[in-house]
Amino acid sequence: MLFHAEPIEFTAQEGVGAPVWRGRAVDGEDLSRFAVSVHRHDGRLAALWGEDLRRQGGGYRLHCIFALEEGHTWVCLDLPADDPVCPDLAGIFPAANRMQRATRDMVGIAFAGGDQRPWLRHGAWPEDWYPLRHDTPAPPEGIGFANLPSDYQFVQVGGEGAHEIPVGPIHAGIIEPGHFRFTVVGERVLRLEQRLGYQHKGVEKRFIGMTLAEGSRLVGRICGDSTCAYAWAYAVAAETACAVEPSGRALGLRALMLERERIANHLGDLGALGNDAAFAFGLTQFMRLKEDWLRLNARIFGHRFMMDGIVPGGVAADIDALALAEIGAQCNVLVAEVKALRAIYDEHPGLQDRFLTTGIIDADLARELSLSGIAARATGLLLDGRAWRSDYEPPVPYAGLGVRPASDDRGDVAARVAVRFDEVFESLRLIRAIAGTLPSGPVRIDVPPTPGAEGLGVVEGWRGEVIVGLRLDGEGRIARAHPHDPSWQIWPALEHAVLKDIVPDFPLINKSFNLSYSGADL
Amino acid sequence: MIPLLKRIFRTGILTEPPVERSGEMAPIDRLHDEIIAILGRALTIREVDAGSCNGCELEIHALNNAYYNIEGRGIKFVASPRHADMLLVTGPVTKNMENALRIAYDCTPDPKLVVAVGDCGCNGGIFGDSYASCGAVDNVVAVDIRVPGCPPTPLALLHGILSAVKRA
Incomplete structure (x- = not known):
């Protein structure tokens, strides 16, 4: 099928994840034209990464994920082995800037034009040494490369004062x-x-050669606060690649975990936002609620953050009716507690004075920067991968849950606080709905790896859209895995959000987004 | 204001009592009593994330909640290494953070303690040593105590912090 009448032919990815279509751009111009068309239709650049396919007889490949109204399109562009150069997409989607620079640092694909400063490479390895090229020699035995201080060219601002x-x-x-x-x-x-880039620990290179199970453990440790979202996105990528569909029970349990993760993070951040506005009461209250929440995670899922709970093929362990009842009872307690705290937050003049009109981004900017998640919804955009849109069908089990996306068009810290409160209540409703309608069935099935297969998973994590692209090698091990955190796109929005404010407001604005460093530094 | 005060009153004191001599807190309480004798109730910590996934940080945050109430035990997180008795370091230490960690270590006055946190801080964890990662914290600075776990629970962290002080 075609999108926006552009000449790229797309085919749908099979499986139970969020809708994905695959297509191929014949050349750079083709890709740019499609990007312009996506931009004109208010679409987003959702992810971008590169891959070395010379060992498979090709050259290099650029992968671009564009989010459209209907779902995600996965567009590939093949580049010659001797001179891999792409058109600069940052002029169309500013979000491409850092992703392109990271792609250049990691794979050595060049971009014609735009910001040429390194991004993930500081001074720890040479400029012409590309970690994700198959023929890159190992660092010098024993001593490694010299870790040199780097001289990063910040943009200088002049003028008196x-x-x-x-x-x-x-x-x-x-x-x-x-x-x-x-x-x-x-x-x-x-x-x-x-x-950024200080948290760069070589995640993408680490994936290469891992089994699907090993990769699942690694993907859950890229961004600790979003371990369920990453593990689910990775599982979808693996399952679509290997043509396996997990049971309805497994999908329900995954959603249960993802919503528990969302609530845990919102509780922590709502408390920290109070604290950053000198309202320590908020931190104390929300952190006790979060601790109760995590302790139940530990009891039921065996881990406070449910790490390794979601695995390719389903979930690691089933939970019984007693546990489901306990989860439901805890939801009832939390509804009342958070309602009371929200009333206190809403009526506290000092707190509202700090929250209101601080750190504003509007919907136009959110679209321009390809934002997803809370950051986008707090500008009034109804972007939520769990909710129905006119041309979009959310994945199981969300399709049957009627998720109501939270939204607030003020775009300030207060809006992001309001969205988080609304999402806590909605997720509590979802957890009770899932627990009440969980079908029976196996919770885990085998995922025999299909050599050479590829897949893409998209999951609406608590912060925003988490994406994992995966390709297996001839032996069914991981040839390339690219995890994408929504923070890639939202970090630049923070640069805009602080512009009308003063330095002491920065911690508050920063916390209202609470972006991941590790997730974007990889 | 009245709903706020009512809520504080209704919540009460949640801190798990340091005098209780049973359960998993018991060994920690004994350690804590000894520490008080040594330090006179004061220990300051500078936390340094040298490359973690943020999982360890979530649990270090939890130490400050009302249940563990680490500040109530006289242990406080500070903003500058110059004010710190102890560095609490999570890893793996990325190459891009290697230099910053060394500077923070050098800025911490002697005698100083270093606690390596999490599987990654203890031995590089799932990330190991690579072109981008130095691996374990003690590949970069001297470590006194290791607290394994992915991430370690708040109780394990508390135990590790107190053990490091006792050893010193």
């Missing part, structure tokens, strides 16, 4: 590392430029 505040990579709190370069006049932020 303008000065820089460098922050990080180690931040003042218990959080992941990254560098923020503020240019300020007085307290007002003129510009923020992020430099």
